Amino acid sequence: MKKHIIPAILAGILAMQGHAQQLDTHNEKLDKVFQIATQTLYKNVKDSIIKAGGSYGGEWTRDISINTWNAANLLLPEVSEYSLWHVTTNHRTQIGHQYWDQIIWVTGAYDHYLATQDKAFLKQAYIASKNTMQKLENEVFDSEYGLFTGPSVFNDGIAGYEEPIFDPKNTSSYVLDYPNAKPIKCLSTNCIYYHAYQLMAEMADRLESPQEAETYRQQAETLKAAIRKHLFNTATCQLSYLIDGQGNTHHFQEGLGMAFAIMFGIVDSNEAKEIVDKAYVGPYGLPSVYPAFKRFSKQRPGRHNVLVWPFVNAFWADAALQTGRADKFVFELENLCNLVLDSKSCFYEIYDTYTGRVCGGWQTGHETGKDYEWDSIHDQTWSATGFLRMVFRGILGLQFTENGLQLTPNPYLMKHFGFETISDLRYQQGTLRIRRTGNGNTIKEIRINGRYAGRQTALVLAPHQGNTEIEIITGK
Incomplete structure (x- = not known):
């Protein structure tokens, strides 16, 4: 996408802020926070790039990839494309920025292709994905373990790691300033490599390269076997956070890693259910990493340790729902609504898992070389798009496929929240209005623009232009 196109797109986006998508349910909190979430996303694209939020800029591969995957590929496909290319290098042939989470770009990019059906985008995205994967295989793959090295997906601060990765004599906040951080092998990071291999196989299929597709699937x-061997205890059904450079396994609960292991099928359905049942969830949501490292506590929680990062909780809610635990999904969604409304109606970056207060956590850094409480950034984009993910994918069951937009609404969640309508939901060049009639836990019928479309709960909508009204008729 050429940059001169972006201002015209942005003008339309900014005009939409007062007329954004509207959610109408019997839950006033949910409706209000949905409005705040969409406005937060639009607020953070004023400079053509999906910014991380608040005082952060847009130069974060992981933020852009997660935000496009969560919601922006649906609502803002042009800006999503521009943002995805913005974090590539060498004329869009390599993925850029921090190496350990580069490969999550593949997830955002393939989701963008499915949303837009743009084969030209897919072809170039496949080139960037292949080149980057090959480079990472050559440079950061530990053949002894069969795992990729490097920090966990978003934990670029040293507060996310226990000794011997953390060295109390070192005063830097940045994880890679600690020599023992480089050889570690983390659950969440290896999960995104696994998923990238799967998606690159799908890309190769779409581009008629069957041999490459088979290689990536193998x-x-x-990699899945290596993750299960080294980071999953089948006897106790517990996933571990990481293996350090001395070969020691750190048996902490990593929320993002657990969620991805379930979502991507690294654990089977029975194992997933047990993981969800056993996981520790605090009074204000699943903590990012649990329990506290020895240098932190409830009173002084580590920035990347026992705190709630809402985008992690959104993925966890997704994983829990996949195991049939709608109650855990409801808890995380309702909890996030309360956190937002109790913090000046704003999506913050991080919250205290025990008190619910806005809290950036403790971490060393700057000139003092001592731990101090960091800021929790306001208007954090992936906190907002995580919320949108829970609405779009959890309640409505919206999922991009090769054939179009799949709609698999969850009638239980629709009834629980009193879902009535969602309006002006953009899909490619058209808009969708989805409404529910009836008050049961079973979908009896689906109508598209007044015409009977079947009784199935999964309905694939082909890419289209114009306005489409979908009626979901529920009953007992």
Whole structure:
């Protein structure tokens, strides 16, 4: 996408802020926070790039990839494309920025292709994905373990790691300033490599390269086996956070890693249910990493340790719902609504898992070389798009496929929240209005623009232009 196109797109986006998508349910909190979430996303694209939020800029591969995947590929496909290319290098042939989470870009990019059906985008995205994966295989793959090295997906601060990765004599906040951080092998990071291999196989299929597709599928299965061997205890059904450079396993609960292991099928359905049942969830949501490292506590929680990062909780809610635990999904969604409304109606970056207060957590850094409480950034984009993910994918069951937008609404969640309508929901060049009639836990019928479309709960909508009204008729 050429940059001169962006201002015209942005003008339309900014005009939409007062007329954004509207959610109408019997839950006033949910409706209000949905409005705040969409406005937060639009607020953070004023400079053509999906910014991380608040005082952060847009130069974060992981933020852009997660935000496009969560919601922006649906609502803002042009800006999503521009943002995805913005974090590539060498004329869009390599993925850029911090190496350990570069490969999550593949997830955002393939989701963008499914949202837009743009084969030209897919072709170039596949080139960037292949080149980057090959480079990472050559430079950061530990052949002894069969796992990729480097920090966990978003934990670029040293507060996310226990000794011997953390060195109390070192005063830097940045994880890679600690020599023992480089050889670590983390659950969440290896999960996104596994998923990238799967998606690159799908890309190769779409581009008629069956041999490359088969190679990537084999690599995915090999990596999956290594994750299960080294980071999953089948006897206790527990996933571990990481393996350090001395070969020691750190048996902490990593929320993002657990969620991805379930979502991507690294654990089977029975294992997933047990993981969800056993996981520790605090009074204000699943903590990012649990329990506290020895240098932190409830009173002084680590920035990347026992705190709630809402985008992690959104993925966890997704994983829990996948195991049939709608109650845990409801808890995380309602909890996030309360956190936002109790913090000046704003999506913050991080919250205290025990008190619910806005809290950036403790971490060393700057000139003092001592731990101090960091800021929790306001208007954090992935906190907002995580909320949108829970509405779009959880309640409505919206999922991009090769054939179009799949709609698999969850009638239980619709009834629980009193879902009535969602309006002006953009899909490609058209808009959707989805409404529910009836008050049961079973979908009896679906109508598209007044015409009977079947009784199935999964309905694939082909890419289209114009306005489409979908009526979901529920009953007992």
